[in-house]
Amino acid sequence: MAQVRNKQVVLSNYVSGFPKESDMEIVDSTITLKLPEGSNGVLLKNLYLSCDPYMRTLMNEDSTLGLGRLTLGSPMMGYGVARVVESGNPDYKKGDLVWGITKWEEYSLVSAPQFFKIQHTDVPLSYYTGILGMPGMTAYTGFFEVGSAKKGENVFVSAASGAVGQLVGQFAKLNGCYVVGSAGSKEKVELLKEKFGYDEGFNYKEEPDLDAALKRYFPEGIDIYFENVGGKTLDAVLPNMKLHGRIPVCGMISQYNLTQHEGVANLANLIFKRVRMEGFVVSDFYHLYPKFLEFVLPHIREGKVVYVEDIAEGLENGPAALVGLFSGRNVGKQVLVVARD
Incomplete structure (x- = not known):
């Protein structure tokens, strides 16, 4: 199968102090839209990515916070909403909408998927980076x-x-x-x-x-x-x-x-x-997710709980969106749109 372009936002510098847009770089790579033989993973098309303050801690050269760290040249990582393109995992099938940890790129190959399936699509999909995520x-x-x-x-x-x-x-x-x-x-x-x-x-x-x-x-x-x-x-x-x-x-x-x-x-x-x-x-509380949905979904549908998003379009605007969190530039939940499917 032919390879396709896979635009990525990668970490180009470890960060000390306030992050800068130049600490990340937009690169064009390629990916084959087919799983390796015998893979138990999933291939995702990323739709929406979440910009969150904790991501700053992953950009340290030595992280002592226990949340992990990124390596130079690797894609940024964080929560996102995606569609399953191919699956070798019995828990997911092609076409499923999911949310969880993914990479800042157009397509992601995830070898050990741990995602929540999105069952309720009468609300905006981007909500699964925020109020429903x-x-x-x-x-x-x-x-x-x-x-x-x-x-x-x-x-x-x-x-x-x-x-x-x-x-x-x-x-x-x-x-x-x-x-x-x-x-x-x-x-x-x-x-x-x-x-x-x-x-x-x-x-x-x-x-x-x-x-x-x-x-x-x-x-x-x-x-x-x-x-x-x-x-x-x-x-x-x-x-x-x-x-x-x-x-x-x-x-x-x-x-x-x-x-x-x-x-x-x-x-x-x-x-x-x-x-x-x-x-x-x-x-530590994700086992309560079904209980949470029972609580919050009716309130959203009835307009008793509202949610404000600050939308940035395109991976190329990801570095500015993430850095902007630390100067308070965003108003509401900062979301990065990769594709609207």
Whole structure:
């Protein structure tokens, strides 16, 4: 069978500090659209790719975070939505739509496939990079499972307009909570209140004293802080937690590009206020995916949960889309379109 072009986004430099578009390169390779004899893998046509902050950690020369790392010249990797072109695996057949870890290229050969099959196509396929994929599961399990959310609690969410944060706020409102979010622009704060139903929101860049801002919005304290940022925000939150509060630690985007991570001075509040602070990785909860779909799909169909995407078209725009996450350029979930099938 003849080979076809396979455009790729590859890692060209290991990254120290903030990533640059030039740390990635667009290359044209080729691929044969046929599986090797006896293969148990699948050949995918990638449709939508997800830009996520954790991908920055894969670009380090030496990663100590346990999420793995990329090698120079290899395609970027992350979550995506794809169609099965050929399958040697009994769990998948030609034509299946799937989501899971794939490569940043037009076609991917995956030797050990571990994908979720997409059964519900009455919603946009791109949603499986976001609300119906890893970020949605992250918001759901972080809030309800790790955060042990109770009705009527006070909830604070950082990076609240992002892929995960916009959903945490909406899930909290469905749970009868009072919810405040922080974001990095006036436009994003307006989204929090007008689109996602947050009770209040503020631009952290305009707050000279984060501790004072939190006291203004939470005079009685915070029950759940959904942590996406780390650093100065975490330090300001800790004295404002209520007794027996919970901090599900989803991410720390403020720290990923620092060569020297910021210290946190107020950790003693974990003791005095009996606060439970717990990091989590969403893949530990993927067994709950069917339960999650039962929860979220009706809300999407009824318009009770909404999702904002920031769409970039074409693999050639992948480096800019990924780098833009770290300056807050995206508004909502950053999605990269490879093909609309």
